[in-house]
Amino acid sequence: xxxxxxxxxxxxxxxxxxxxxxxxxxxxxxxxxxxxxxxxxxxxxxxxxxxxxxxxxxxxxxxxxxxxxxxxxxxxxxxxxxxxxxxxxxxxxxxxxxxxxxxxxxxxxxxxxxxxxxxxxxxxxxxxxxxxxxxxxxxxxxxxxxxxxxxxxxxxxxxxxxxxxxxxxxxxxxxxxxxxxxxxxxxxxxxxxxxxxxxxxxxxxxxxxxxxxxxxxxxxxxxxxxxxxxxxxxxxxxxxxxxxxxxxxxxxxxxxxxxxxxxxxxxxxxxxx
Numbered sequence: 001x002x003x004x005x006x007x008x009x010x011x012x013x014x015x016x017x018x019x020x021x022x023x024x025x026x027x028x029x030x031x032x033x034x035x036x037x038x039x040x041x042x043x044x045x046x047x048x049x050x051x052x053x054x055x056x057x058x059x060x061x062x063x064x065x066x067x068x069x070x071x072x073x074x075x076x077x078x079x080x081x082x083x084x085x086x087x088x089x090x091x092x093x094x095x096x097x098x099x100x101x102x103x104x105x106x107x108x109x110x111x112x113x114x115x116x117x118x119x120x121x122x123x124x125x126x127x128x129x130x131x132x133x134x135x136x137x138x139x140x141x142x143x144x145x146x147x148x149x150x151x152x153x154x155x156x157x158x159x160x161x162x163x164x165x166x167x168x169x170x171x172x173x174x175x176x177x178x179x180x181x182x183x184x185x186x187x188x189x190x191x192x193x194x195x196x197x198x199x200x201x202x203x204x205x206x207x208x209x210x211x212x213x214x215x216x217x218x219x220x221x222x223x224x225x226x227x228x229x230x231x232x233x234x235x236x237x238x239x240x241x242x243x244x245x246x247x248x249x250x251x252x253x254x255x256x257x258x259x260x261x262x263x264x265x266x267x268x269x270x271x272x273x
Contacts, residue, residue: 041095051079067156070249109138114223157240165190180216191242
């Protein structure tokens with residue numbers, strides 16, 4: 001299938017020039033928007049769907065478009081949906097409250113400890129109402145994505161060249177404590193990887209010889225969706241590639257979807273109900 005998609009990717013690279021604000025790009029795609037007000041920051045959770053439900057993706061950061069583009073490609077040929085968080089084309093949530101400015105990573109708001117850590121990282125934190133508002137925002141995103149119904153969480157992230165990568169999880173590096181096991185294919189780009197929280201998924205993905213990380217049950221509580229998912233015993237997949245690696249993003253999505261349904265075939269049946 002990927003051979004048939006290659007030419008279409010060239011066309012879509014032109015169609016997706018509008019950063020982080022994606023119109024429907026092929027006939028039959030439908031959208032639905034759930035709006036969240038975080039003080040003076042407007043967050044739109046835009047759900048793009050096509051065909052049968054099948055797989056459901058979630059893109060948290062509004063400056064990470066390669067994953068969204070790859071998801072559109074996957075959905076066009078296979079059906080499914082993606083919820084894209086749109087709030088101005090930036091990575092972080094930036095808002096004000098009572099004359100003070102606040103900032104946090106939207107992937108740090110899914111546990112109470114993570115919410116505090118996320119705010120501390122960027123400055124102001126001493127506002128109980130802001131803490132409650134961020135907790136509410138995280139809950140609304142989860143409610144809209146609905147992992148309880150899906151039975152999994154499948155996120156899409158992008159990173160910069162030479163920064164964060166699979167080597168970040170090796171012994172002696174900054175994310176060592178977050179990883180239980182790491183499998184590296186040295187023929188792949190260090191920045192292109194899959195992270196999971198489930199040993200069965202990890203072992204299945206190792207068979208595909210792709211860069212894959214199994215998150216440790218003792219990973220620091222940073223409020224991320226992967227930590228949330230592990231705490232709730234929900235299978236979690238994050239396909240993460242370097243910005244611009246759209247073809248590789250699509251390849252890893254296809255591998256990860258197959259691994260998910262091979263490992264948990266009941267989820268595929270459930271998706272089509």
